Amino acid sequence: MGIAICVFCASSSRVDPAHVELAAQAGAELARRGHSLVSGGAQVSCMGAVARAAREGGARTVGVIPQALVSVEISDEASDELVVTPDMRSRKGEMDRRSDAFLVLPGGIGTLEELFEIWTARVLGMHDKPLVVLDPTGVYDPLRELMTGLVEQGLARAKIFDAIGWTASVPEAFDLLERPRPPLEPTAEDYAEAKP
Template identity: 45%
Template sequence: MNAATPFSLCVYCGSRSGTDPAHEAAARRVGTLIGERGWRLVYGGGRAGLMGVVADATLAAGGTVVGVIPHALMSRELGHPGLTELHVVDTMHERKRMMAERASAFLALPGGIGTFEELFEVWTWRQLGYHDQPIGLLNVAGYYDELLAFLAKTIDAGFLSTAQHDLLNVSDDAEALLTQLATLAGGAHQPDDYRSI
């Protein structure tokens, strides 16, 4: 990332809004913070659910938004027509790679299996050394409490090291977590190649 490139936060979140209003409020807050800080949002390109909320909030606060969406999901996720950039790609793999290539840091909000998959993949890439961008998990209204408890159990069971676990930065405070990710990304470099496993 050079001086001309804005800090880019790749956000993973639900294409649904969920049943707890706190989830939508958190997505709106994250988008607003991105825009107010002059950052760039990179996300999955949809206008539905939390995805649309975070994109709209970023744009409303003066930020730029880059969306990446596969052809097959354009109709299902209703690709957002008002983004700074919208890239329509052929596959989910291409989508995730393009998003990762444009990211200074990663953040997961509440979501479903797509969000889980994206979070765990980019976390795996990090621990394997394919990138060194920081990764955050915003635990809105305790949404991820049970997952975090399970992750602690995997350490006790010998399948996850404490060092691997600590690559995931967790908070329930959006502003503090975004500040932490930006600080941690200060020394990160932009890798030339992202490879899924």
């Protein structure tokens, strides 16, 4: 039986076409493996590409979009279920609630916000859902370097990397998403690090 996979990705119309193609490949692979999609509910750019490819492959798609972005991102009315939320916070909460695993594709500041929220919660033991970054072109290489630097400087613990998978391969990304991850045991120091 398939799982519900949440895909975080770009909705910008200026995105490199290679990223749109990657999103379509991810949607097709998701459907091929019998999973369902939870997305940001837009029909444009990478977000639209992953949803269309998933539906074309027979997958059920759920789009979650805040009211303020319905006209900006152009809501994906073809979704099997389209959920309109009052704001971004409730959007992320709804996507989290409906998902069994998270796949991060290249994206901008909104994608990074989603990635960090899910990643932090995983590190703190608030969920044990798989989290995978699919990055064949190295968009997130500077982020990995930044996080490695934070660990080296004692600002983060090395186990942050136990909470996330990184790959350049679409099939490997889904292999990682389908693999149960052991829960992380947070410490008092972990909680202290997560405070602003």
